[in-house]
Amino acid sequence: MADTRRAENHPFVRKIESVALFDLSASERAALAGLPMQMADYETDQDIVVEHERPKRCFAVLSGLAATYKTTQDGRRQVTAYHVPGDVPDFQSLHLEVLDFSICAVSPLRVGFVTHEALRAMFAAEPRLGDAFWRTTLIEGSLAREWMLNNGRRESYPRMAHLFCELMLRLETVGLAVDHSCQLPLTQYELGDALGITSVHVNRILRELRESGLITLSGGRLTIHDWDALAKAGEFDPSYLHLRRLDE
């Protein structure tokens, strides 16, 4: 009983259960929970992995927020994804040896490293888990496409509204948001890096959103006061998140 409970709370088990299209067997659960993980802590703005590295292991976010980003030669930065607890942001390093992005902590961050070797052994023993992890990378691709549409074709007001809807929903699914309110320790500069705009402009749009009564973002906490209005402003349709409960 104690073992079962421990497995349920294991980040991998939680993640795969929320993503897989099947119910986990006892042995699959045990395989996930039994993965040898090496813990590590990072402070805000520290990089976990950087572009051009050839990692021999992946990591799972255990607590805190992480961001994948790339930069231009003159140092302009684009965040391409945010990662919440349970995510395995560099999972692709298992198949693409050279990283084409960096990942940094956007808050104090705890991660668990798992060697490629251990993951490959697990997938050999439990092939359905390989499919489930594959699914997670495909969902990340879906988010990327939605970001491209959002950043490419929406002005900054709806763009920001859309991002807040996505983050709130994703944080809710991992229990980090209640009543449309969550910790969101992003600086305005970082928000700009995700939205492709300037921190100055972030500030102005944020004020507009606040004055419209849709949200407040201060002290590292985001609160959505009018979800429906925000979703409408951001043309937010969560189907691209491929959440299981919405699939049925």
Added chain:
Amino acid sequence: MADTRRAENHPFVRKIESVALFDLSASERAALAGLPMQMADYETDQDIVVEHERPKRCFAVLSGLAATYKTTQDGRRQVTAYHVPGDVPDFQSLHLEVLDFSICAVSPLRVGFVTHEALRAMFAAEPRLGDAFWRTTLIEGSLAREWMLNNGRRESYPRMAHLFCELMLRLETVGLAVDHSCQLPLTQYELGDALGITSVHVNRILRELRESGLITLSGGRLTIHDWDALAKAGEFDPSYLHLRRLDE
């Protein structure tokens, strides 16, 4: 001998050989070449699949160019990827049942449909092929991130330069470009949809690129006159394409 040659020329064999990290065995080659494919032809602007569908099969591009795109509610369009012969643009439908994007022909297009069933059977019999296809979806993810950086953080002149470099290189790897010149039947409107700008602005930037002596694009043909200068203008570093010959 005749069989071997046929297998070599099969689009799946070519694609996987260019992407996989191992050399294909005879049985893997046979499995790929033996996949039952249903051919179909599309005219420019026709959709092959559309958002919210639940396809029971994937398709490979056999000849022509295809584009993945999404639209906002008011009909603004963002192209998120282009697909050259050999690509399997909706491969993810194998694991994500509902499509979150549409794919259309941007030129007369020939595709080959393969049922999910046949693909799954092949992966069960030849697990390494599953890994290789997985790799293709991860490479697509890498392209998506580079596009996000490009569209989010570069102005339209370098942005367009970057896109042309990518397309030329990808078309070269499938033998559709020689001497930095290739068929590229994109309208200026469509280019704008990929770059997140207006067709009017595409026209002006195109003129600048032409007047700088970097490229000409007319009559559906793109020619790069000064590759080094174009790559420099677009800050183009091909490592994100994960081409095998560049990996070593």
Added chain:
DNA sequence: CGGAGTGTTGAGATGCCTCAAGTGAAGTGG
């Protein structure tokens, strides 16, 4: 010959950027 789609160019509008100054809160060291 006429119509439709694409490309071209101009002129004015605007969303977002740049630069700059100033506020406020948190942390540090004397």
Added chain:
DNA sequence: CCACTTCACTTGAGGCATCTCAACACTCCG
């Protein structure tokens, strides 16, 4: 406990990249 620094946030003013609207040219095709 108070200067002092630092860093994020805030706001204004002017500039620029890109958009919108509009007219017109060109090519293809029925």
